[in-house]
Amino acid sequence: MAAAVEEAQPVPGPGGNSSWDKDLAEALDEGGYDVETLRNIIQGRCIPTDQRAKVWKISLNVAGKVGSLGSWDGSLDLPEQTLIQEDCQKLLDYLSVPGEEKTQLLSDIESVITFYCKSRNVTYSQSLGWTDLLKPLVPLRLPRNDLYNCFYAIMNKYVPRDCVSKGRPFHLFRLLLQYHEPELCSFLDTKKITPDSYAINWGASLFASCCTEDVAQLMWDVYLQQADPFLLFFLMLVILVNAKEIVLSQEAETKEELIRSVESVPCNLETEDIEDLFSLALYYYARTPASFRKDNQNLFGSNLLGLKDDEMDLSQALCLPVSVSEILQANQQQGDGVRFFVVDCRPAEQYNAGHLSTAFHLDSDLMLQNPAEFALSVKSLLEAQKQSIESGSVASGEHLCFMGSGREEEDMYMNMVLAHFLQKNKEYVSIARGGFMALQQHLVDINVDGPEHGYGHWIVSTSGSRGSISSVDGDSPNGSGDGRGVKSLVNKMTFALKSKSVNVKEKMISFIENTSAPVERMTFQLPWPEKMNIDR
The missing domain is CATH 3.40.250.10 (Rhodanese-like domain)
Incomplete structure (x- = not known):
């Protein structure tokens, strides 16, 4: 875990020393710097647009790497190729890419997705959310090889395994929510609303599917500098906790309406909210047992082996x-x-x-x-x-x-x-x-x-x-x-x-849900309530 996460230091916002961006440009021009050095220079600030591609490549440890895409014959012949091309076209239309750039970018994006499917033996489907994950990357106008390396690194390090299959990441997130906000967790449990029903796109796209392009890029600026994939869970936690009063007030809504309401919460984020979002995420991170991270390392990475026999079934x-x-x-x-x-x-x-x-x-x-x-x-x-x-x-x-x-x-x-x-x-x-x-x-x-x-x-x-x-x-x-x-x-x-007993949780959850009035306790005041329409 990065020191910043361990100490839960506030994330600085834009501004501060006016010469920092000059220091950053000089460091990038000299080359040879690692993410720790860049973090000390940037200190959580918004990265200048013209430097973002270089910083992200260093943060993802792909700067100067050739990668495996160069050895590919370029064949676009998957059974799902038409669907891939259509989704890539929709992405470029969403990003309003000018016509003169669209042809080359379409070829690059389609090649990245196709080669990833072939190299990882994955069958493409829209539910994977890969075009959403590419939304913050495409505007950087990276060369095809760099685009693939960045996409691969993000998939490998930051997108939880089994995310799309509604598995272990969401069971773990529910336990985290219960640990810090049991009242909200109990309410959602009572409504039979599980985290996979509202947070799949949050995790699979690192919020790029539901945030504007500038918000998503700023989030990634800070997230990649922290270099800790588990921070994703705490960003999800803060976003959900900040909408707590809205969620609890929708007691009369149907399950489907509640899911849509919760799922859309990150859409309200604006660039000025990101500093508070990460500061609060680090606050909760520092107040969570280290076992949360240490015992679940296999949630991230390219290892395709299943869980070890002695690992707890988090769903129970x-x-x-x-x-x-x-x-x-x-x-x-x-x-x-x-x-x-x-x-x-x-x-x-x-x-x-x-x-x-x-x-x-x-x-x-x-x-x-x-x-x-x-x-x-x-x-x-x-x-x-x-x-x-x-x-x-x-x-x-x-x-x-x-x-x-x-x-x-x-x-x-x-x-x-x-x-x-x-x-x-x-x-x-x-x-x-x-x-x-x-x-x-x-x-x-x-x-x-x-x-x-x-x-x-x-x-x-x-x-x-x-x-x-x-x-x-x-x-x-x-x-x-x-x-x-x-x-x-x-x-x-x-x-x-x-x-x-596979029914332990099932037998107990009905008892937990039939709750009496909650005990009184102090609540942590969350910023940016205006953006989320939350009453203080």
Whole structure:
């Protein structure tokens, strides 16, 4: 992740030092500069039109590259060739390309799409949205080879895999929306409106399909400088959140009308909105667990292999999964960043045997067995979270992360607890992926044996004793015991935890949707409401 994303620095707007564009021109003329150098010069400003092609080629790492198009025989003979040519013609008509340029540009664009189809073994269809993706590139009047290299680089790095097939990217985006705006997510869920129904064109074209040419190019100026494809999800998030009041006010609209309304939101963006758009996207990025990005790297790139067997089916996830390694690291760091208040939902006997020293225990069995006591426990949990934040405790964190055992027969009760918090529209709710079993395995993997290591002292029993990880299941810190220590237990685990029930989310979502009045919470004030017709 680029430093700018990690620190969530505001994106500068046009203006500032009047000599920066001169510095940029000199740097481009000298050559040999990388995207980091250009970013330091440009600092998020609108790139001069005559320099945009050079900057984009450097940002996409295609400057000076020959590419594979040069070896192609130029045959335009795909079964879908007529459709390709018609779509290319429509693109040039939309861009109002003068007649004297149209013939050459038509040949270039058709060649780019045709060769990409042949080289990637893809059957062309209008639903792919490739002509929309070419909208910001065609006005640059790039040579055919450069046009193809830029198109290929954008497709390879910035357009999510499975975007058009309504797959994993949209399940992940729903979890992100739920994490930051549970009320809006719950409303859309109730209406059976999934992200793929309104955001496919946003992702497939990087907003070029729904924004004007100048807005799309300015967005790409900043986006390509950030050089982080995951920023797309946060741009989508900000656009949707900024339309929240409009969406929620359309309760009486039909599903189709709501989808059309949400889908058209980016059409209202203007060039002066881009600075706020990216600043807010970086704000949300910095307040999202790093697992969101680290665990989903395969969403981008040219690797055509499927998901690995141990990867979670995001369509069945109740909330955003977070890795146990991030949980441990986050609460050791100082200063800003995501910090977790861990809620251990395992049965009492398991918690008593050993738990993360910073974890608050909430026995999920109480939800069914003793609802009144469960309600008191939840109240105590929220109060403990508040006090830990105020005191600056190592256990403090605005972000609630629920930890189960990692065994489905026990975690089904934790899922009910999760549903309870989601029903209340509680933001920043996540789940420790793999539960306490994954935590044990992680500590074994990093060879934690004693307090001299970073994490060994974090596993404790209810007596407050601290020692090596092997003491959790009954072994003493010096290695004596009955031989049933965590290491011997974890070493017997030969499979990664996977959800066996494909209906977990389906069973819980109806409970989440039947929500009572949402809890009161502060809202983040978003700029440019006038453009989106949103009341403050």
